[in-house]
Amino acid sequence: MVLQFKLFMALLCLSFFGYSQVKEVNPPNYIKTISFKGNTSESQLPILRLGESFLLEFDALTGNEPDYYYVIEHYNYDWKPSNLAKSEYLSGFDNQRIQDYRNSFNTYQIYSHYKLQIPNQQTRGLLVTGNYLISIFNDSNELMFSRKFMIYEDLVNVGVSIKRSRDVKFIDKKQSVDIVINNSNFNFNNPLENVKSLIVQNNNLNTAISNIKPQYTLGNQLVYKYASETSFWGGNEYLYFENKDVRAANVGVQYIDLKDIYHNYLFINTPRINQIYTYNPDINGNFLITAVDTDDVSIEADYTMIHFALQHPELTNGESLYVYGNYNNYALEPDNQLHYNSESGLYEVAFKLKQGFYNYKYVLTDKAGLLKEGAISGDHYQTENNYKVLVYYKDLGARYDRLIGIGEASSIDITN
Template sequence: MIQPAYRLVAFAFLVSLLSFNAFTQVQQEIAPPYNIKTVSFTKQGENVFPYFKLSDIIQLSFDDLFGNEANYYYTITHCNYDWTPSSQLTVNDYIEGFDNQRIQVYENSFNTLQVYSRYTLTFPNKFTRLLLTGNYIIKILNEDREVVFTRKIIVYDDQVSVPLQVKRARDMDVIQEKHNLDFAIKTQAFNFQSPLQNVKIAIFQNGRFDNAIYNVKPQYTIGNDLIYKYDKETQFWAGNEYLYFDNKDIRNAVNNIARITAGDIYNTILYTNDARSSKGYTFFPDVNGNFQNKNINLSVTNQNLESDYSWVFFKLSAPAFYEKKDIYIGGMFNNYAKTDEYKLEYDEKTATYSKAIMIKQGFNNFMYITANKNGNVDGEHAVDGNYYQTENDYNIFVYYRQNNERYDRVIGRGNANSENIIN
């Protein structure tokens, strides 16, 4: 028989183990349910990548298609470089005030067939102000305090410069298909302590977290400068330009829309897209996955509340991919989510993939994303191919944790566009 003292010890050990696992678990973005749409970070009314300076105003908006003015709450968690919670920090260390507050700003749509309530969360607000740079995950909760969806953001300072150049790949096997990033980290403000261990970088293509590059150490140092001149470790598959549709006039078929049909809400049927992986580079001016909600009706006074929703019917001809890879529709409009709602379905009779998705009207960039059965992006076998001519935005963030410091702070950002690619 187990003695009471041993039971207490075993119970205490189990509690400590569970607490440790909670603090070491990598925080993943949780895609919203069907009724939550058009989740976006905005700055001065424009959708932006989830990167903000510590002094910036951070604004997160989303629509609830139930339109019942439900109560939503938010919590904020500071995370380490690897997106595990910063266990050495308390909430009071990185937040002035409180989180776990109700979102107080919401409005209802009007003059739309699809009703919805639009919620807007802004930081700083009267309850909450962020105090530290770093990775953060914002959780939106319902009235029962269940997680509805989560979004990652990066908050940074400009304490170091990150000169960045996009170059063609050095490997002849992929020279036509990849972008290589050549960059350095420079500062005269302070001296890095043990830079090979204490300095980390994260590299992003078009604001995406699903294909980001982590854990690349400096190749060498020159004084206090950290140099990254790798041939393979800092390369991205270049992809192709984003596709788009434009239904700002939701009743007329223009700009890649084959026809419009009416129902409870409008149906926007797009032309069939052919896989471009064997067709060579295609020049489409794009906005690198972004979107703009807009209704061009002259009587509209509030684009956020009077832009309607439509069923958008996508169709892709890519029989070569059948039963090999999963294909998803992605863009900033859905945060590149790999869920069943955005997964294409194959029709053997027509040899095409198709999907209907409810999307808010306006101008939308989108892409077809090839992924394995675990939802991991397979850039090498992209439906629309990879071409070095493709124009992409690249961002690099520099993380630094001094000896005996309790968290990973973000001390710099580098940015470049492959439109200025060099050999």
């Protein structure tokens, strides 16, 4: 009886964990500069047409050329594992060692730069659309990090337009996403149940809006014109700095210092929550590796210690302050958490970043850990944001959610 009970509990645990929603795992602090994009895209959230290739690059700051392996898995819309066998969605093999790597050259910080392109000789391609997760393991089979990506078929036309909030209370702070899906060449069965959409702002899956169903149908169109369900906080333009020359202060850098590596001290920032909107062009949280006097920035760009400082009264109600951007996958972790320095009266944090141009933003979490992205930067309807809409469909009896179309728009064209 005891053995039967243990077997039952084991099966129950396997069932629970096997069907829980997967989340991205962020890397340890010796793995940096994860760049994940399609072959023609600068986005850090690859959304690829079926058959296109993608490129994953990262640096290991260990100095001993460790071996890393990759595994690719297929998921449904809700990021639970699909019912497909690996041979049904992947041509070739995964769980292979990343063979393309080179060591840094002429840098203070020693690192190894890894590059993985799919398709390759072992992994010849991905066969179906939908959600995917690529996981990187070390040679002890320990998970280093994972990243989500999507593959789509261009079967429906997805029209996206950005409007000011229809809720008068938030008309100056929120942006609403209207969607029209034209399916004249694709037959939907029960679209109100089988069609699901995902709306992503600035490639940040952490703040994406999911489980949005069509509001109504109009001929061959599915229409979404919600008052609040598809609204995002407008946020503010990202702050930025550039340190392509480590020997001289550049954009956003107040002064530099050479210790074991170069240290870059950024100008002190102040909260923008009560300031009016000011147009300040950014790249929507993204980053670009760049360095002067180099032939190959992937191995010749150096790492510097970036010092962030925010002038803000000390928090006393259990809130926390972080600095983030696409460079760290919008993570809220100890490495990028600011701490109050009673001597300077500033919130400060420092960590290593590769030379380049970076967007960043200060955000706050309350004592329950809930993100309040605009608590420091403010929210404005005029802010330029990028929006992507992904449309999934699962027909009756189908074994996985297909990604059948995407649409994209910028709030630079926002209307009332």
